[in-house]
Amino acid sequence: MSEQQDFIERARSPFSEAFEMFRKNHAAMAGLFVLVLIVVGGIVGPYLYVGDPFEMVWAPTTPPGEEGYLLGTDYLGRDMVSMLIYGARVSITIGLSAALLTVFIGITVGALAGFYKGWIEEVLMRITEFFQVLPTLLFSMVIVALFGASLPMITLAIGLVSWPAVARITRSEFLRIRELEYVTAARASGVSNLKLIFKVILPNALPPIIVQAALMVGSAILFEAGLSFLGLTDPNIISWGQIIGSNRPYILDASYTVTIPGVAIFVTVLAISLVGDGLNDALNPKLRQR
Amino acid sequence: MAPLLKVENLRIELTTRDGIAPVIDDLSLELNAGETLSFVGESGCGKSMTALAIMGLLPEKVGRIASGTIMFGGEDLSKASDARLREIRGNDISMIFQEPMTSLNPVYTIGEQISEVLRRHQNLGKTAAWSKAIELLDAVRIPNPNGRISDYPHQMSGGQRQRVMIAIALACQPKILIADEPTTALDVTVQAQIFDLLRDLGRETGTATILITHDMGAVAEMAERMIVMYAGRKAEDGPVDQIIEHPRHPYTKGLISCVPHLVATLTDERPELTEVRGIVPSLRDFGRDTCLFASRCNLADDKCRSKRPPEVHFKGQQNSACWHAEQL
Numbered sequence: 001m002s003e004q005q006d007f008i009e010r011a012r013s014p015f016s017e018a019f020e021m022f023r024k025n026h027a028a029m030a031g032l033f034v035l036v037l038i039v040v041g042g043i044v045g046p047y048l049y050v051g052d053p054f055e056m057v058w059a060p061t062t063p064p065g066e067e068g069y070l071l072g073t074d075y076l077g078r079d080m081v082s083m084l085i086y087g088a089r090v091s092i093t094i095g096l097s098a099a100l101l102t103v104f105i106g107i108t109v110g111a112l113a114g115f116y117k118g119w120i121e122e123v124l125m126r127i128t129e130f131f132q133v134l135p136t137l138l139f140s141m142v143i144v145a146l147f148g149a150s151l152p153m154i155t156l157a158i159g160l161v162s163w164p165a166v167a168r169i170t171r172s173e174f175l176r177i178r179e180l181e182y183v184t185a186a187r188a189s190g191v192s193n194l195k196l197i198f199k200v201i202l203p204n205a206l207p208p209i210i211v212q213a214a215l216m217v218g219s220a221i222l223f224e225a226g227l228s229f230l231g232l233t234d235p236n237i238i239s240w241g242q243i244i245g246s247n248r249p250y251i252l253d254a255s256y257t258v259t260i261p262g263v264a265i266f267v268t269v270l271a272i273s274l275v276g277d278g279l280n281d282a283l284n285p286k287l288r289q290r
Numbered sequence: 291m292a293p294l295l296k297v298e299n300l301r302i303e304l305t306t307r308d309g310i311a312p313v314i315d316d317l318s319l320e321l322n323a324g325e326t327l328s329f330v331g332e333s334g335c336g337k338s339m340t341a342l343a344i345m346g347l348l349p350e351k352v353g354r355i356a357s358g359t360i361m362f363g364g365e366d367l368s369k370a371s372d373a374r375l376r377e378i379r380g381n382d383i384s385m386i387f388q389e390p391m392t393s394l395n396p397v398y399t400i401g402e403q404i405s406e407v408l409r410r411h412q413n414l415g416k417t418a419a420w421s422k423a424i425e426l427l428d429a430v431r432i433p434n435p436n437g438r439i440s441d442y443p444h445q446m447s448g449g450q451r452q453r454v455m456i457a458i459a460l461a462c463q464p465k466i467l468i469a470d471e472p473t474t475a476l477d478v479t480v481q482a483q484i485f486d487l488l489r490d491l492g493r494e495t496g497t498a499t500i501l502i503t504h505d506m507g508a509v510a511e512m513a514e515r516m517i518v519m520y521a522g523r524k525a526e527d528g529p530v531d532q533i534i535e536h537p538r539h540p541y542t543k544g545l546i547s548c549v550p551h552l553v554a555t556l557t558d559e560r561p562e563l564t565e566v567r568g569i570v571p572s573l574r575d576f577g578r579d580t581c582l583f584a585s586r587c588n589l590a591d592d593k594c595r596s597k598r599p600p601e602v603h604f605k606g607q608q609n610s611a612c613w614h615a616e617q618l
Contacts, residue, residue: 181393182392182396189379191410203397
């Protein structure tokens, strides 16, 4: 009896079960570790490694390790370590806020379309398709060029071109779940439409959306790097892409000024992808029993 | 005393690819407080549609109430607003479904799901609703309700989940409980337990029950009155014992002779076990002015194939819609 009791006691909610699965995935845990390192570095770095990233500290293009500068200086003689730390802040901020914006728009549109069907779905999905067929980089360049290259505007631009994927996933999940018996049962016990959408159906639709959102953070960081490489960024803010873009002419003389932020972007996005993959394995019931 | 629920001349139309089909055609019924009424019939006879219509849950844009009234407490539910229907659902009229395995939301604990209904309809606080939920779990005979209340649905067996569904349905002491094939997905032993539970709780709370089933055994055990549905029409209705004793419709007769154990004593000669030949006509044929059972009936003649039979009344409130009802 007590053994059986233990077994019952140990069983947990679907989400804590997924967390258990995630913990057993070494690659995903490694990705999470790197990600936490980058985030913590971006937050506390400026206090540990004091230095203005815009200040010229030494001769331009000093190679890494010389004169006490771990990663050297860029073409204007700025400390690369300092720049990387501040760049991490910008990349992570943009990645997260753009992903949040994407998920917010995507869930709203997808949930309404999938729940109400009929003409609402028609209209919303046509709008979604409109945004989906726009050339993403061009469209966001136009937005940034027209409305100014500030952080919020860059975030908005990335969010506006990325939400259709989330909307489509949300809609398809809603279309599937709305026909399930527990939704009918909830209706039969008098639940209002708003609650059906957000309290009954959405929690069950979340797993694939969470995975998509995690991957979205990575692609938003890449997107921002792309935009700032092209110079479409706030010149008063240092980001990894911007470091690459501004040091581009000196790539032959000081290749490390381009390589180091490039590696930073690569490692960050890789870590996010690993986490996203791990979430996918953990949250997708079909993969769970492997 | 006025009946609790009175359905009159209900007609429900479904929009199909072949046009509009009347899935429920001119159905009238009465349900009195505290009684158990059973809908019997094969799949696709419109039993569930009737239940969904009473709840106001017909599939949107596909099904609609074309005519007729559903009177509940002086209110016509077929014309009630969505908001009013939501108030009634789960509070005055509630429903349990066929598939207990999928009728509970997998991401919430059963305690959350039971107390949610109580908080919505009875304005109970969080702790009050929680302790009421524990009482309800105890009432539906789930052992160790204090421990099981924080369980998730996947930690329970099918029978236990159906008990939870019953607890949710009866949480607000509704006046009517609609049970749509509540035991079809369960083991035979569990079936009997669920029926016992439904009957006892129905008696305690004075809830009237509409039991939808295709199992004549369940009807005999549970219900006082029954309505036999065929192809969206009422074939026969009346008190259960009377109909089982002397069915006045060939379809009812067929259904009863499909069940092996309905003899009074073991020594009685068992009638041969038969089947009802053929299948229910397709929706396309539902509206026809003929007896829809004629294609499967031994007694069918030209009259049956050319004119819809009127309802014939017998003593003891037994009615049958058959041209040959008198001879049966």
